[in-house]
Amino acid sequence: MNNSSEKDYFESLISLEYTHTAGSATTRFLEAVAEGKIVGQKCPKCSAVYVPPRGSCPRDGVPTSEEVTLTDRGCVESFTVVHIPIPGNPIEPPFVSAMIRLDGANISFLHLIQEIPVEEIRIGMRVEAVWKPQEEWTTSLENIKWFKPTGEPDIKPESLIFKPK
Amino acid sequence: MIPAAVIGVGQTKYDSKRRDVSMPGLIREAIDRALIQAGVDWDDIDAVILGKAPDMFEGVMMPELFLADSIGAYNKPLLRVHTAGSVGGSTAIMAATHITSGQYKCVLTVSFEKQSESNATWALSPKYPYTPHINAGAGGYFAPYMREYIRRSGAPEHIGWQVAVKDRQNANLNPLAHLQIPGIDLEMVKSTPMLWEPLRYLESCPSSDGACALIIAAKDIAKGKNAAWIKGMSVRSEGTLSAGRDEVNPLAGQMCAKDVYAQAGIDNPLKEIDCAEIYVPFSWYEPMWLENLGFADKNKGWEFTDQGRTELSGDIPFNMSGGVLSSNPIGASGMIRFGEAALQVMGEAGEHQVDNAKVAMGHAYGGAAQFFAMWVVGKEI
Numbered sequence: 001m002n003n004s005s006e007k008d009y010f011e012s013l014i015s016l017e018y019t020h021t022a023g024s025a026t027t028r029f030l031e032a033v034a035e036g037k038i039v040g041q042k043c044p045k046c047s048a049v050y051v052p053p054r055g056s057c058p059r060d061g062v063p064t065s066e067e068v069t070l071t072d073r074g075c076v077e078s079f080t081v082v083h084i085p086i087p088g089n090p091i092e093p094p095f096v097s098a099m100i101r102l103d104g105a106n107i108s109f110l111h112l113i114q115e116i117p118v119e120e121i122r123i124g125m126r127v128e129a130v131w132k133p134q135e136e137w138t139t140s141l142e143n144i145k146w147f148k149p150t151g152e153p154d155i156k157p158e159s160l161i162f163k164p165k
Numbered sequence: 166m167i168p169a170a171v172i173g174v175g176q177t178k179y180d181s182k183r184r185d186v187s188m189p190g191l192i193r194e195a196i197d198r199a200l201i202q203a204g205v206d207w208d209d210i211d212a213v214i215l216g217k218a219p220d221m222f223e224g225v226m227m228p229e230l231f232l233a234d235s236i237g238a239y240n241k242p243l244l245r246v247h248t249a250g251s252v253g254g255s256t257a258i259m260a261a262t263h264i265t266s267g268q269y270k271c272v273l274t275v276s277f278e279k280q281s282e283s284n285a286t287w288a289l290s291p292k293y294p295y296t297p298h299i300n301a302g303a304g305g306y307f308a309p310y311m312r313e314y315i316r317r318s319g320a321p322e323h324i325g326w327q328v329a330v331k332d333r334q335n336a337n338l339n340p341l342a343h344l345q346i347p348g349i350d351l352e353m354v355k356s357t358p359m360l361w362e363p364l365r366y367l368e369s370c371p372s373s374d375g376a377c378a379l380i381i382a383a384k385d386i387a388k389g390k391n392a393a394w395i396k397g398m399s400v401r402s403e404g405t406l407s408a409g410r411d412e413v414n415p416l417a418g419q420m421c422a423k424d425v426y427a428q429a430g431i432d433n434p435l436k437e438i439d440c441a442e443i444y445v446p447f448s449w450y451e452p453m454w455l456e457n458l459g460f461a462d463k464n465k466g467w468e469f470t471d472q473g474r475t476e477l478s479g480d481i482p483f484n485m486s487g488g489v490l491s492s493n494p495i496g497a498s499g500m501i502r503f504g505e506a507a508l509q510v511m512g513e514a515g516e517h518q519v520d521n522a523k524v525a526m527g528h529a530y531g532g533a534a535q536f537f538a539m540w541v542v543g544k545e546i
């Protein structure tokens with residue numbers, strides 16, 4: 001082994017800039033989010049509702065052409081409290097990263113939960129979106145700052161199990 | 166299926182920073198050891214199959230290009246495989262299919278990661294507009310599924326600590342393991358900082374440099390050698406963002422195991438498999454995979470851990486080598502599981518050998534738990 005005090009390597013910093021083509025389904029989703037609305041898409045075969053939509057149902061391999069408008073309310077499917085700082089992460093730990101299942105959707109997406117003590121968050125808790133001021137809206141799901149509890153009774157986690165039609 | 170056997174397993178010493186070797190040097194360390202154990206030389210190798218996790222983990226695009234000469238692929242077929250964290254397993258299977266198909270007689274397969282050369286957590290966290298930039302790392306991604314497992318099964322919190330202790334006790338018997346923690350116990354694990362609830366620091370895998378190589382051969386080369394015969398092997402995937410997906414007990418994992426057991430003629434994995442090297446990067450995946458792979462009934466996997474059944478002396482030892490929790494060069498981690506399973510049935514596992522192991526399982530999963538690779542190897546052809 002080399003003496004660890006000797007510098008026997010070089011540093012090469014890489015910076016990557018990407019242009020991401022979102023595709024028609026995700027473009028539609030992002031355009032709606034820019035107006036404060038959430039749209040998903042429904043599978044014509046199994047009736048699964050995807051949000052954000054990717055344009056197809058992985059279960060059936062068919063396009064999800066029917067658009068569905070969803071509310072910005074739902075529940076916590078599961079969550080974690082993140083305590084460690086990660087390079088490049090703009091959010092200060094500890095914070096709550098949760099799988100949010102919107103009402104009427106059959107998949108969840110990750111988002112933040114705030115306005116509640118961390119130890120009171122639970123699977124099945126009802127939540128609603130807290131939006132940024134309208135003048136800050138862009139084509140990004142970050143238009144929603146975080147989700148907060150609605151105060152409604154919890155849902156049963158088993159009710160989230162998908163039953164294909 | 167034409168019989169195929171592992172006749173050589175080569176592993177590097179796993180460590181957080183292997184600055185004493187370059188990337189090719191690290192890989193050659195594993196390859197040379199595999200060739201020596203197999204008793205074959207470069208002239209015997211028909212093809213080289215290389216696996217590693219995303220290129221951004223080291224910032225070297227298509228490393229198979231510059232590695233081709235140092236891994237002995239000169240004028241030979243060279244293929245690179247990628248299936249995220251399961252890649253070490255699926256690479257071994259892609260290599261073995263070149264023997265079972267009758268295409269080649271002897272192949273070298275190797276996988277590696279040199280995590281110290283960049284930051285894997287950063288590499289896994291690009292910014293997309295359709296999801297907020299939460300960037301919580303792999304543990305942050307998988308922790309909600311562990312919480313959901315705990316909710317469903319009612320498992321007590323000490324189960325995670327027990328897995329963390331057991332795998333590190335095993336690692337203390339494996340001189341190649343990255344983490345060597347003498348005196349590891351429950352108190353030590355639970356006193357470490359919480360990273361991603363319910364996971365504490367010592368319930369998570371380290372970030373390692375390392376490589377693992379296997380020599381896989383047909384019968385006429387393997388006969389007369391100490392060999393681990395491949396009884397069944399399979400890969401499966403599932404849609405990451407599919408409705409009805411259950412990440413706590415993934416269907417693709419169940420299907421993959423079922424396929425492997427059918428090929429191997431196994432009806433009852435708990436009774437017929439002597440030990441298993443299973444991909445457990447976070448403590449709670451031991452009980453989750455005990456159930457997913459059919460060793461335990463649904464929601465009962467944690468009882469196996471609690472009763473010590475997965476310990477080295479238990480009836481279904483899991484991760485005798487210390488597992489991913491003790492060494493995690495990501496691209497190699499699956500192949501280490503497959504190679505360690507082979508070493509067990511070859512009787513070459515050293516201090517972490519399970520007495521009289523005749524049938525062993527190797528397992529890997531990757532990505533957002535949507536890629537699975539598994540094999541079962543046996544002492545007898």
Ligand SMILES: [Zn+2]
Pocket residue numbers: 043044045046047048057058059060061
């Ligand atoms: Zn469908």
